[in-house]
Amino acid sequence: MVRIHWIPLTAFLISSLTLPVLAHATLGEAPSVSSQVATKSMKTAVSSSQLYTVHEAQTGSGTVREYANASGIVFGIAWSGTRSPDLKSLLGTYAQDYTDASKAQPRVPGRRSRSVQGDRVTVQRWGHFRNIGGRAFDPALIPDGVKIEDIQ
């Protein structure tokens, strides 16, 4: 038998939009404190360091946090809950980059995680039923001294 070693033969398109949430937290843009659809509650600057500010929103599917740098630009977004949030909305101008990268990097079966690196954005997803999480970030916008793991 000839075996393949996870070489993608055709594209697998990951879900790129899920819940209608959080128009305020868009990667690469300034966070807006005006919460919009499907946001149950929102806290501004739930935690911050000299390097970044965190805004957090509770949605029906869990929690979404946006990480903004000193200029107020969102460089990373993290989520956790029962489903991923609406990534198309969260990723904003990065959404197409993610979609394209997803097509080029099909999933590996039997995993509970997946990392997709686009030209401008990296999207990492993980978890299992009832406990889904992930993060998205633009490496070019991450302030010096901030680790990717800080986006959580």
Added chain:
Amino acid sequence: MLTACGKPSNGDDIPVIPLPNGMTLPTVTGINVLTMDVSTTSGNCGSGTLYINKPCVTVTVCDTSSRCTTINDILVDTGSFGLRVFKSVLGSTTPTQITVGGKNLAECVEYGDGSIQWGSVATAQVKLGGESAVTVPIQVIDPDFGDKGSTAGCTDGDTAPGTNPSTDASFNGILGVGPYVQDCGSDCVSNTDHGNYFTCSGTSCSPSTVPLASQVTNPVSALGTDNNGVILMLPNLNFGGAVSTSGYLVLGIGTRSNNTLSGVKAYPMNPSNMSFTTSYNGHDYQGFLDSGSNGLFFPNTNSALKNCSGWYCPSSTQTLSAVNQAYNSNIKGTIQFQIENFNTFWNDPNNYWVGKETGGSSSGLLNGLFDWGLSFFYGRNVAVGIEGKSSSLGTGPYWAY
């Protein structure tokens, strides 16, 4: 080296052997026993799905007109809850569509790898092994059902069983035998926008609440006697791998002589996120036992564990250990495990598809999760206790091994 156990078959309802399992399992029989193959070429897995460490059973699904279809290649998954089968493998069997508020119920589920399954939620009569059928909501995976919740992002779900694991589901269905009764639970009773459930008017589907009784339900929890959980029994493997292996999915824990475990320790889990604490290399992680994961996946804090396409490929086999500790308890135990060079496994001329020493890095991923996939299950009897159900091992949710 490990030695063969090789106990002979001795008929119905024989006691389960103590840990650890040997290279050969005893024959276990009874109405509550399903043969569980780990294979890509034969038995309950069917043939042709190129998928490492994939445990499969066969189940029968019937409708109210007694039209039944027996379906193989059903992935046994302790990390999800409830039965999901592709509509295309149901033949003439037509489970009864569930309605909520007069509208057809649909569901979108998401796995950790980002894969999506969309389809209707319908009541079916599910037969597991020789047990009487149970009537439970299942998901009928169907990319053509409704509009796939088009505004809510399930448009890119699995479309067919298929055989290419890079692009297809690579199974006919999933039997979620994890520790919960429903796949979503109370969150979906009260929240419209949890993202799992939708109701459809015509083809237009929108987010909805759904009562517990209408949620996709772990069919084991609905059994008459053997409803408190399952035991996965797999034999040990020779170091390096195997072409295939076979064991059992045993229904019920301590409800019969053939599912009464000895020599195992129960680890209650955090009921809110299905985890216990796994301490590895100086860090604490949320650990979980997941037969639907096909290796050991954990953050790489050991420089010897090189990464090759997502799998670990150390230059020499690494013997490692971790400590699992029950939730809110001092119950703990050390697990020794080995990680071999994945390329050695993969390039073995025997065409291995089953391996105990397979693992991969989740550095930067899993955000603090330690995924004990199927590699963990070889040579063990692993029990999964369902929430709220009791056995001699305790009240679920718990794992025991």
